Amino acid sequence: MAVWAQLIMNGLIAGSIYALMAAGFSLMFALQRFMNIAHGSSYVVAAFIAYTFAVILKFPMWISFLIGILAAAVLGILINLIIFQPLQKQKEKNNALLLSSFGVFLLVEAIILMVYGADVKSFGLPVKVGMDVLGAKVTPVQLVIICMAPVIFGLLALFLYKTKTGVALRATADNETIAKTMGINVRFMTYLTTGLGSALGGVAGILVALEQNLEHSMGMMAVLKGLTAAIIGGIGNVPAAILGGYLLGLAENIGVWYVPSGYKDAIGFGVFILFLLFRPQGFFGEKRREEASG
Amino acid sequence: MTYLTNRGDTVKKLALLFVVFLVACAPTENKTDTVKVGVIAPLTGELASLGVPTKEAVVMAIEEENAKGGTQIELIVEDGKCNGRDATTAASKLLNIDGVEFLIGPLCSPSILGMAPMANDLGRVAVSMCASAPAVTDAGDYIFRTYPSDAFQAKEIAEHLHEQGYRNIAILSCLNEWCKGNHDVLKENFEALGGAVAIEENFDGASRDLRSQFGKIQEATPDALAFFGFTESSIVGIKQMRELGVELYTLGGDAWNDPKIAQEVGESGNGIQHIAPVITTPEGFAEKLEARTGSPDVPVCVLQGYDTGKIFAKLIKEGATTADAFRDALYAMPEYQGISGPIVFDENGDLKNAVYALYEYKDGDVIVAEETV
Numbered sequence: 197m198a199v200w201a202q203l204i205m206n207g208l209i210a211g212s213i214y215a216l217m218a219a220g221f222s223l224m225f226a227l228q229r230f231m232n233i234a235h236g237s238s239y240v241v242a243a244f245i246a247y248t249f250a251v252i253l254k255f256p257m258w259i260s261f262l263i264g265i266l267a268a269a270v271l272g273i274l275i276n277l278i279i280f281q282p283l284q285k286q287k288e289k290n291n292a293l294l295l296s297s298f299g300v301f302l303l304v305e306a307i308i309l310m311v312y313g314a315d316v317k318s319f320g321l322p323v324k325v326g327m328d329v330l331g332a333k334v335t336p337v338q339l340v341i342i343c344m345a346p347v348i349f350g351l352l353a354l355f356l357y358k359t360k361t362g363v364a365l366r367a368t369a370d371n372e373t374i375a376k377t378m379g380i381n382v383r384f385m386t387y388l389t390t391g392l393g394s395a396l397g398g399v400a401g402i403l404v405a406l407e408q409n410l411e412h413s414m415g416m417m418a419v420l421k422g423l424t425a426a427i428i429g430g431i432g433n434v435p436a437a438i439l440g441g442y443l444l445g446l447a448e449n450i451g452v453w454y455v456p457s458g459y460k461d462a463i464g465f466g467v468f469i470l471f472l473l474f475r476p477q478g479f480f481g482e483k484r485r486e487e488a489s490g
Numbered sequence: 491m492t493y494l495t496n497r498g499d500t501v502k503k504l505a506l507l508f509v510v511f512l513v514a515c516a517p518t519e520n521k522t523d524t525v526k527v528g529v530i531a532p533l534t535g536e537l538a539s540l541g542v543p544t545k546e547a548v549v550m551a552i553e554e555e556n557a558k559g560g561t562q563i564e565l566i567v568e569d570g571k572c573n574g575r576d577a578t579t580a581a582s583k584l585l586n587i588d589g590v591e592f593l594i595g596p597l598c599s600p601s602i603l604g605m606a607p608m609a610n611d612l613g614r615v616a617v618s619m620c621a622s623a624p625a626v627t628d629a630g631d632y633i634f635r636t637y638p639s640d641a642f643q644a645k646e647i648a649e650h651l652h653e654q655g656y657r658n659i660a661i662l663s664c665l666n667e668w669c670k671g672n673h674d675v676l677k678e679n680f681e682a683l684g685g686a687v688a689i690e691e692n693f694d695g696a697s698r699d700l701r702s703q704f705g706k707i708q709e710a711t712p713d714a715l716a717f718f719g720f721t722e723s724s725i726v727g728i729k730q731m732r733e734l735g736v737e738l739y740t741l742g743g744d745a746w747n748d749p750k751i752a753q754e755v756g757e758s759g760n761g762i763q764h765i766a767p768v769i770t771t772p773e774g775f776a777e778k779l780e781a782r783t784g785s786p787d788v789p790v791c792v793l794q795g796y797d798t799g800k801i802f803a804k805l806i807k808e809g810a811t812t813a814d815a816f817r818d819a820l821y822a823m824p825e826y827q828g829i830s831g832p833i834v835f836d837e838n839g840d841l842k843n844a845v846y847a848l849y850e851y852k853d854g855d856v857i858v859a860e861e862t863v
Contacts, residue, residue: 202705202734210699314534316722323758326733333734408698408726413535417696449702457703458665458692 201331203450209338209407211445212345215438216400217422218429219352220393222437224272226369227389230290231423231431234275234297235397236415237304238268242398243405243414244308247317257319265398272394273387275300281386301415309412316411337406348399349438352392356434365389369432397422417461424468430478440479443467524562525806527552528584530570530577530595530605531795536695536720537572539750541597544619544795546782548594551799560807570596572720573666574604581605585614591813592617594798597791599623599668606633614813615820619798620791622744623671627838632813634820636794636801636833638767638844640668643743644675646765646846646863651714651741652683660688660712660738662703662719662727664695669718672743676716688712693727695720700727704734714739721745725754732758741765747790752851759851763859766790768847772829797828 217239224232246264249255255263279300283293326333334342356362368375368385376382400418404410421444429440444464451463471478529548532541545567552563566588570577577596584590585608592615596602599621609616610630618626618635622643626635651659661677663669669692677687689710691703700723707715715738719727724746731740732755744766752759771788775796780786801823810819825834836842848860 199705199709203702206699206701206705209701309534315538316725318725318754323729323732323755325735335733404698409722411722413696414698452702453706456690456692457700457706458694460697460699460702461694 198331199453202333203453204446205329205332205334205338205342207446207449208342208442209334209445210449211442212341213400213404213418213441214421214425214444215345215441216348216396216403217418218425218437218441219349219434220396220400221422221426222429222432222434223389223396224393225426226432226434227365227372227386228276228280228284228293230293230297232280232297232390232393233294233419233423234279234300234304235272235393235422236301236419237275238272238394238397239401239404239418240305240308240410240412240415241271241401242268243401243410244312244317244412246402247319247405247410251317251319261402264402265395268398268401269391269395271304272390272397276386276390301419305412305415312412314412316409317405318409319406321406335407337403341403341407344399344403348396352396352434361388421464424464428468428471428479430480433478433480436478436480443479523811524564525811526564526566526588526590527802527806528581528588528590528593528595529565529567530580530584530593530601531567531597532572532601533567533569535571536722537598537745537748539721539748540620540745540789540791541572543779543783543785543787543789544597544791546779547792547795548619548799550778550782551796552803555800555803555807561811563803563806565594566590570598570601570605572598572601574600577601578605578608581608581616585609585612591615591811592802592816594795594802595619597621597795599626599671600666602626602633602635603629603667606630609633615817617798617802617820619794621668623667624675625667625671627840629839631839632817634835634839636798636828636830636841637791638841640671640743641675642844643765643767643846644672645679647672647716647741647743648676648679648683648685650765650848650863651680651716652685654714654739656714656739657685658688658712659685659714659716660691660707660710662691662693662700662707662715662717664719664723665692666695666720668720668743668745669695672716672718693719693723695723697723698726700730701734704731704736707738708734708736712738714741716740717742719745721748721751725751728755728759728762739763744790747849747856749787749789749856752856753854755851756854760853761850763848763850765846765848765863768831768845768862769793770829775829793828793830797826797830797833800828801826801833 220235242264245267246260249260249263250257326335364380365385368382425441425444426437429436447467448460448464452460531545532538556562568580570580597620602618602621606629609632615632620637621635622637622640624639624641661673663673693700717740740762742764746764747766776788805819810816825832834842846863848863849856850859
């Protein structure tokens with residue numbers, strides 16, 4: 197029984213991170229209409245900026261984390277402003293935007309490598325035996341990951357569904373032209389979405405860095421898992437993408453009980469391929485797809 | 491007409507540039523001969539903590555030999571990381587563009603196994619100072635190593651576990667040639683001794699989440715754990731193992747003879763042991779190395795790196811300046827007394843002998859638990 201509790205807990209830890217990344221992807225996709233791979237840059241940059249302030253400059257942890265998340269949001273907005281908006285103005289196809297976002301991601305990764313070097317960095321948190329939670333061993337950082345993600349998603353839902361700006365944002369995502377005629381500042385909404393989405397990626401990056409250390413190449417797997425989760429859930433639909441993240445985390449971690457653990461990533465991508473083949477609109481994406489086609 | 495005149499001028503200018511280029515590139519007569527030697531080691535990424543000091547030890551050995559006069563050796567250093575792809579790219583540059591005849595390195599097993607076909611096809615020599623995977627034995631006629639094969643090490647691990655009374659072990663290993671080699675040889679030898687392997691688990695070297703693996707290992711209730719991983723994944727793995735409350739006796743291989751692991755895991759690594767070749771650092775060596783690396787640590791492979799540099803200088807000065815002559819000289823070399831121990835190659839380019847010690851992590855340091863095993 198304890199082993200199942202542990203597997204589920206491991207799934208929730210991984211799922212929380214995937215869900216944060218997927219929520220960012222989905223939020224940005226809703227307005228940008230392309231898969232923004234550069235989202236991975238926010239994940240890496242937030243972790244390294246937080247590390248710089250917390251470990252090198254000895255700032256208090258929570259201030260360092262806030263600075264890291266802010267840096268991720270600013271980076272996301274800047275990338276959108278400098279690269280994607282001019283490309284979209286030139287009516288570039290989504291494939292070109294996707295490729296350029298991949299290029300931006302690699303560039304940011306290379307800059308991080310140049311500045312910080314390739315060796316793995318650590319926040320230096322003490323190693324202690326985890327506490328017992330429902331029969332599973334969980335460390336304080338893991339508990340923060342598991343608890344913080346739903347709080348963030350709750351706040352995001354409140355913002356999206358209960359505030360005027362959130363409603364305007366969803367209206368823009370639904371139909372940009374009508375949103376414009378309604379007087380909504382679409383450009384501001386795009387910045388807001390990229391900033392918010394990047395901040396979510398930044399939170400994920402910092403949480404993973406606390407749990408598994410940080411290195412310049414940490415973003416690629418996060419991008420792949422976040423994208424997979426977003427597509428499994430239903431891209432463009434934030435709650436669905438979040439659920440996709442948890443589904444992916446649980447599938448991977450429970451799946452390794454039945455197959456050798458070295459195939460953990462293969463399980464995730466296997467689920468991804470199955471979804472692409474049999475339910476490309478995602479787990480919760482049917483309604484949206486019908487609307488879009490209709 | 492103007493066009494033709496201009497074109498004539500352009501041709502003249504290009505011809506002049508070509509002549510200048512030829513003059514500039516013409517070989518100049520050196521009073522002393524210089525032989526180029528390539529060095530490939532992981533200078534970034536996984537195992538850079540071993541690669542950088544080992545590279546410095548090679549440079550130190552060559553500089554010492556160059557200072558004695560005679561044929562000079564020019565080192566060209568490339569970062570091969572610790573994988574076949576990057577090492578092959580580095581080797582391709584060194585062998586095809588720089589035109590070197592022999593390489594010191596690549597340092598890691600996956601790296602040398604990746605570039606070995608190219609070295610054999612081109613007929614160029616590569617001597618690894620740290621590759622220990624058993625598969626390197628069959629990597630080709632031009633591939634050598636000054637580091638013992640894991641065929642010795644994993645056998646020692648199996649015997650040590652058995653001598654300590656463990657009969658039902660778990661094996662956790664990463665998915666590369668080094669890990670797989672140790673994994674297979676350990677399993678074969680441990681079972682031959684009458685022991686059983688309760689569970690075999692593995693992980694991708696880039697993975698930083700080994701919790702599921704430890705969960706499965708705990709469930710299999712083994713009495714000891716053999717854990718093979720490189721530096722970065724091992725640091726995370728050891729921490730997660732402790733966080734999950736896994737207190738099994740844990741034994742690793744020579745990749746764990748890296749002070750960075752001990753420092754990063756701190757007290758949580760106490761009691762974790764590994765088997766690695768005996769390292770008896772000569773007096774004054776650590777200080778000389780520290781002047782270059784800024785660290786007093788002498789991790790595994792550094793002494794082999796120094797010895798490899800010395801052997802290269804010795805054979806080149808004796809006239810082995812082509813790849814084939816160098817290969818023949820290595821096979822024929824009588825026992826060389828290096829600082830890492832006696833070095834003599836068998837017909838596969840492997841070391842004929844190896845002596846191992848048992849090491850242990852204690853409060854952030856690597857200490858010797860048993861001088862020889």
